[in-house]
Amino acid sequence: MAQRITDPHGRLPRQDGGRDSERRGEGLPALPSRESRHRPLFEPLQVGPVRLRNRIIKTAAESCFTDASGEVTPELLNFYEAIAAGGVGLLIVESPTIDHPLSMANGHGFRIDDDRYLPGLSRLAAVIQQHGCPAFIQLHHAGPWHLKEFFGLDPLSVSATPEPELPHFAPAREITVEEIEGLVSKFTDAALRAQRAGFDGVEINAAASHLLGVFLSRAWNGRNDHYGGESLENRSRIVTEIIRGIKARCGADFPITLIVNGLEAGRPGSMTLNESRGIAALLAEAGADAIQVRFHCHGNLAALWPEQLLYPEPIDELPAQADWSRGGAGAYLPIAEAIKRAVDIPVIGVGRLDPTIGAQALLQGQIDLVGMTRRLIADPELPNKLLAAQDEDIAPCTACLGCLDDAAMFRPIRCRINGHLGADRKQVFLPxxxxxxxxxxxxxxxxxxxxxxxxxxxxxxxxxxxxxxxxxxxxxxxxxxxxxxxxxxxxxxxxxxxxxxxxxxxxxxxxxxxxxxxxxxxxxxxxxxxxxPTAPDLPGLNDCHKVVRSGELMEAARRALGFVGPETLRSLSHWWMPIGKRVVILGGAIAGCELAEFLVRRGRDVKLLHSGDLTTLGDGLTELMKRSLLPWLARRGVEVLVGARCDAISDEGLSVTTAEGESRLLAADSFVTALPLEPDTSLLDHYRGAAPVVKAVGDCVEPxxxxxxxxxxxxxxxxxxx
Ligand SMILES: Cc1cc2nc3c(=O)[nH]c(=O)nc-3n(C[C@H](O)[C@H](O)[C@H](O)COP(=O)(O)O)c2cc1C
Ligand code: SF4
Known part of the structure; x- marks a missing residue:
């Protein structure tokens, strides 16, 4: 019978791999037969000389468990130790700085550009490896994605880019040949340092529009020297030089994985599958030991998370070569498969993969390794739980991208289902x-x-x-x-x-x-x-028959949901809702914006009133959702009045003063309040003394x-x- 994992200390016994890469991954526990559909995930695989105990890879992702010192912090160690202990086959640590400050995307992160960081890096490799998990570390140069606001320096790119990819990026200057040679050394220095620190391998990020990625892409590479032009050899040259440089200095058996854009969209000259297949073959020939394949849409950061490209409706640049049949999950597998046919090294798939899709893709030979980030953030124990036939106990990643919003603001990432990222789990779960x-x-x-x-x-x-x-x-x-x-x-x-x-x-x-x-x-x-729930303090509110308060709506929904599920109620709402045809929503934070989307999809004419400024419109939505939902609302005819003041309300309409000082009367069939909740600690006072310890948590303290x-x-x- 499978062993049950009830807490982080009840894990399956696992082998002690020590520091020897060759030995890690041996002694695989038997997979319960009920879970045979996941069996392909637990076939060991070799990446270069490193044997992985299974096919699940934690792909590199910025966690922001760092501080201004550039050192590895205890939180970073805890974060990665939890994932390694959870049974993953290979852990690729996020990028440290290889060339301060220009290689960084921002002013944050730990560093690998000097020997003084070696002790911390060694600790990081060791906490991962002590759980039988090989540790790789990603090396990258942000290039055009370096934010000028941090150090006042112009970002570097393959060619001068007066019009950056995104509005908040600064124009980049062209890197010189001398600087390219210096950069190759910086990468090889960093790889050597990673090796000295005990890492089992490195990953070179040549994807997105980071510096190496823009060399590979015709969309950005306008050089006419031997690092540019139409020739794939030229465009790949900087990356092949880095691969060969690392192999020369660290040894031919020091493994290197690569990340590339298998396909690009969004700009003329975007990478085609034919080009990326050719490039992948060149990188493999130069010595790459595995290759990870992604889709990149220039000007749309959401492409890393395929499901986001479908919200609230599919983007125009959605590539037909991808598989959109599962709501974005595993969408990029056909792209990875095309690369796999061009190389004879392992190919890593990534993009909303789950164990079932991943196992199928392995079985069908689309990929060799299953890359995941968010599902392992949500539940680092995912691999061990699969092994123990406890897949229903895996904490689900629900694709909210709250973690990304934290990282984008340089805050340590948090997860909506895992409240203990970066914490010392032995302490947290101490009985x-x-x-x-x-x-x-x-x-x-x-x-x-x-x-x-x-x-x-x-x-x-x-x-x-x-x-x-x-x-x-x-x-x-x-x-x-x-x-x-x-x-x-x-x-x-x-x-x-x-x-x-x-x-x-x-x-x-x-x-x-x-x-x-x-x-x-x-x-x-x-x-x-x-x-x-609150309602605005507005003259006439109590007498207007057309006002629908959020509190009343919630109560009605709550009662209905006592009898039917959310999906059923959602379907029924297409037929009937206590809300008229023309609707004004009072409140433009997350609740108001999502309600606007819901009502538009049900044929309502919606106006959205937001008393704050543009920066607070959609508060609570992730940045990516704001970027997609707000323009969608505009396209669907929702008038958004930002900075508007409500003056009075009656059955005739809502009197507002717009941000421009104009008085308007907004007529509607329903005025729906959608203001943020307010805290309610009245029960805390009520029950104080009812037990030796009385505490309040969640929305009642801080919505x-x-x-x-x-x-x-x-x-x-x-x-x-x-
Ligand atoms: C918070 C966050 C930060 C990320 N940072 C990086 C990064 O620094 N480098 C990188 O190559 N990928 C980064 N990624 C992308 C992930 O490696 C991965 O490709 C992506 O999350 C899709 O996989 P998933 O659907 O399994 O999460 C990041 C992802 C997240 C969620
Ligand atoms: S914060 Fe959201 S997207 Fe990120 S790992 Fe957790 S559940 Fe998934």
Missing amino acids: APRSEHVVVVGSGPSGMEAARMAALKGHRVTLVSRDRKLGGLMRIAAMVKGQEVEELEAIITYYRRQLAALGVTIRLGRRMTPQRVAELEPDQLILATGGV GLILDAVHSAAGVFAERGE
Whole structure:
């Protein structure tokens, strides 16, 4: 029978690989037969001389667990150790700085451009390898993606680019031949340092529009020396020189993986599949040991995350060569497959891959290795859970890209389902000194996470909620958003299963009262009762018959969702909703914008009123969603009044003063309030003293996103080592 993983310490026993790459990955545990569909994932594979215990690769991704010192931090070690311990076959660490400051995208990150960083880098390699996982490290030069605002220096590119790829990039200057030669040395120096630090290999990022990527692409490479032009040999020269340089200095058996754009779009001269196949063959001939293939859309950063290219409707540049049949999951596999036919080294696929799609792709020979980032951030234990036939216990990545938003703001990444990134998991999951009775009130994300954490710490847990189903506002959000991109219901399914497995007593459809609290005799009472909807303080609001308050809508949805699922209610809403044909939404943050999309899709004429400025329009949406949803709303005829002040409301209409000082009367059939929730700690005061410890978490303390709610609850037992 498969061993059950109930917490991060209940992991499968795994082999001790030591520091010897040849030995790592041996002693693979048998895969339960029920999970044979994932069997291809657990076939070992050789990358150069390094043997991987399975085919799942953590691809490089900036985590921002760094500080201004340029040193490897304890949080960075914890972050990567958790992933290595989770059983991944190969871990590729994110890029350190190889040439300060121009190689960096921004002013943040750890460094590999000097020997003084060797001790920290060695610790990093060792914490990964001690779990039997080989450690590679990505080397890259940001090139045109270097942000000038940090050091005041012009970014470098293959050719001068007076018109940068994105508005916030500065024009780049052309790199000289001398600088190219220097750069090749910087890459080889960094690789040698990585090797001295104990890394098993390096990855060279020649993708996106980073410096090496723009050499490869005709879209940017306008040189007419031997690093440019139509010839693939010339355009690949800088990369092949780096590969050969590293092999010369680190030894032919020091493995190098490459990342390339298998296909590009968005600019004249974008890379074709024929070109990338030719380039891949040249890189393999130069000594590359494996190659990772992506799609890049110039001017659209979302291309790394294929599902994002479909939201809210598919972009014009969607490549026909990709496979869009699974909502973006594994979309780029056919591109990787085309490259695989051109080379005889392992090919790594990436882009919303999951274990099932990955295993199928391996079986069909489309790729050799399954690259993942977000699913391993969400649950570093994913490989071990697959091995233990516990795939239903894998914490789902629901593609919210909250992690990316943190990285884009240079903040340590957080995940909406994993509240412990960068934390010392041994401490976090240390059993409580004494098992107590913890009563959690509320079944939204913070309530469910608090209950899960309490149970993992060894407490006896009771979760009470007035709702008839678990999920709280997430069920309403799932109804509004749909499942196409974010898969919110997967979070609820996950928690339902975890709470049941952990023995949490769940009492739904019950309001908490002082008498009930007294009956339950909790040692700890955790209130996760949510924030309160608000309406604007607007003359006439209470008398206008056309006002639909968000609180009323939520209550109606909550009641309906007690009987039907979010998807069913979403379908029914195409037929009927308590909202008229012409709608004005009051509130332009995430709730207002997503409601606008929902209503437009149901044939409503929508106006969106946002009292703040442009920078706060869509607050709470990820940057990528803002970039796609706001223009979509405009294209679908939604008038957005930014900086508008509401003066009064009546059945005749809403009087507003626009940002330009113009008075307007907006007539509508429904005026829907969609302001952010406000905190509500009244219950905290009410129940103070009802248990030795009373705490509040989530929206009732500080309304925010699911990610904020989960984090607030994940930390609730950290304070007293409880
Ligand atoms: C927060 C975040 C940061 C990333 N940073 C990098 C990076 O520094 N270098 C890189 O090559 N890819 C980076 N990526 C891309 C990932 O390696 C990967 O290609 C992408 O997330 C798609 O895989 P997934 O769907 O499994 O997450 C990043 C991804 C995320 C989510
Ligand atoms: S923050 Fe969102 S996208 Fe990122 S790993 Fe977590 S669930 Fe996935």
